[in-house]
Amino acid sequence: MTTVKYSLEDFTQDMESLLKSQPDNQKIFDQGSDWLERLVSNPDSIPMEFRVPLGVGPRPDHASRLLYQGESGLQVTAVVWGAGEHLGPHDHRTWGMIGILDNTLTETRYRRVDDRDVDGYAKLEKDRAASFKPGEITLLVPDTDEIHQMDNHTDRPTVEIHVYGSDLRGLQRSSYNLETGKITNFRTTKWDNC
Numbered sequence: 001m002t003t004v005k006y007s008l009e010d011f012t013q014d015m016e017s018l019l020k021s022q023p024d025n026q027k028i029f030d031q032g033s034d035w036l037e038r039l040v041s042n043p044d045s046i047p048m049e050f051r052v053p054l055g056v057g058p059r060p061d062h063a064s065r066l067l068y069q070g071e072s073g074l075q076v077t078a079v080v081w082g083a084g085e086h087l088g089p090h091d092h093r094t095w096g097m098i099g100i101l102d103n104t105l106t107e108t109r110y111r112r113v114d115d116r117d118v119d120g121y122a123k124l125e126k127d128r129a130a131s132f133k134p135g136e137i138t139l140l141v142p143d144t145d146e147i148h149q150m151d152n153h154t155d156r157p158t159v160e161i162h163v164y165g166s167d168l169r170g171l172q173r174s175s176y177n178l179e180t181g182k183i184t185n186f187r188t189t190k191w192d193n194c
């Protein structure tokens with residue numbers, strides 16, 4: 001018997017038809033994470049050209065490339081974290097699902113514990129850290145559990161597939177300084193900050 005592997009096209013079709021029913025986030029996560037798990041369990045799902053660092057520019061060891069952008073807002077990117085790469089705590093302002101395609105990525109989650117009454121200031125506390133391996137999924141839940149830090153503690157690139165409910169370009173988001181509490185607001189113009 002031939003096993004047909006689950007492709008990127010299968011995944012985006014399944015996600016788009018689910019989103020048409022205007023599901024709540026829990027339904028998106030329940031269904032979508034199963035599909036994303038199938039996608040990242042297929043090592044051939046993403047061509048090699050999407051799995052390599054850029055090699056040029058300010059972050060030559062990194063890459064973030066668009067795989068799909070739907071009119072619904074559904075966005076799928078392939079993200080490469082170079083050996084030793086680090087990205088500090090930031091939020092997303094949309095639901096998200098991240099699946100590991102190759103190697104390992106350590107994600108640290110934070111929660112805000114201040115009263116949000118001081119402009120430009122946030123106190124974060126570490127909630128948990130975990131290392132994710134190929135085929136594993138981590139979820140970004142808007143407002144409640146979406147601030148994370150990413151680290152590749154290994155000596156080779158890690159490849160992930162990121163799925164978001166909105167086009168990250170143009171979304172106002174925030175990054176956080178753990179030492180000073182300073183919030184920096186930013187808008188992504190490309191795929192280089194996921």
Ligand SMILES: [Fe+2]
Binds near residue numbers: 090091092148194
């Ligand atoms: Fe992120």
